[in-house]
Amino acid sequence: MKRQTSLLVAMLALLPVPASAHPHIFIDAKFDVVAAPDGSISELRNVWSFDEVFTSSVLMDFGKAGDDALSASELKAVGKTVKDSLAQYDYYTNVTSNGKAVPMAKPDAIQADYKDGSLTLTFSLKPVEKTFLKGTTIFGIYDKTLYTAVDFATDNDMSMSGPASGRCKRKVIRPNPKEVMAENQAALTSMFFSDPKGTDYSLLVATRLEVQC
Numbered sequence: 001m002k003r004q005t006s007l008l009v010a011m012l013a014l015l016p017v018p019a020s021a022h023p024h025i026f027i028d029a030k031f032d033v034v035a036a037p038d039g040s041i042s043e044l045r046n047v048w049s050f051d052e053v054f055t056s057s058v059l060m061d062f063g064k065a066g067d068d069a070l071s072a073s074e075l076k077a078v079g080k081t082v083k084d085s086l087a088q089y090d091y092y093t094n095v096t097s098n099g100k101a102v103p104m105a106k107p108d109a110i111q112a113d114y115k116d117g118s119l120t121l122t123f124s125l126k127p128v129e130k131t132f133l134k135g136t137t138i139f140g141i142y143d144k145t146l147y148t149a150v151d152f153a154t155d156n157d158m159s160m161s162g163p164a165s166g167r168c169k170r171k172v173i174r175p176n177p178k179e180v181m182a183e184n185q186a187a188l189t190s191m192f193f194s195d196p197k198g199t200d201y202s203l204l205v206a207t208r209l210e211v212q213c
Helices: 006-011 052-062 072-085 087-092 177-183 190-194 200-205
Strands: 025-035 041-050 093-097 111-115 118-125 136-141 148-151 158-161 169-173 208-212
Touching: 025 136, 025 208, 041 052, 041 093, 041 136, 052 072, 052 118, 072 087, 072 111, 072 118, 087 093, 158 169, 158 208
Parallel strands: 025 148, 025 158
Antiparallel strands: 025 041, 041 118, 093 136, 111 118, 136 208, 169 208
């Protein structure tokens, strides 16, 4: 597939974030924590719909010239490229259980779809080790480099399902960026923003799901 990794890899947050720290890619996301019958995390389901500009770039990079569509094989190539390129960024997925990080395994596959001018990616992640929903578990879907903005339009877009979900309480946390900046102004230096490894600022402003079981 011609140029199948050139633009997609470059744009999907694989570039150092500039000092301005403005996002260049925008995702409308839906996220669902599936609780297994024994109270463990069965899987984390993600649906990402990309903005028109990024979608157009993918069409140019993967599709046939002049064809405003993507074939099954081209969509498969998009999914594989994203799966490979976002592995080092943990698929923008950050999970902690009672303050301890919960590593996630790579998805079996990422399904790409193109409809009504929008590229959509669907995939599931599972913990590397069995992890129970006990105490406080926090789920954040965000790009630490701040290159990509992941947005959840409503609180219902960060949900919980599965046999054991009823015993837990969920809360969507939406920090106010202005308040965060005011509270952390002393740390917000140019070096802080331009750190290519990401900073704690991305966590402070990210929308996240808190689950109490």
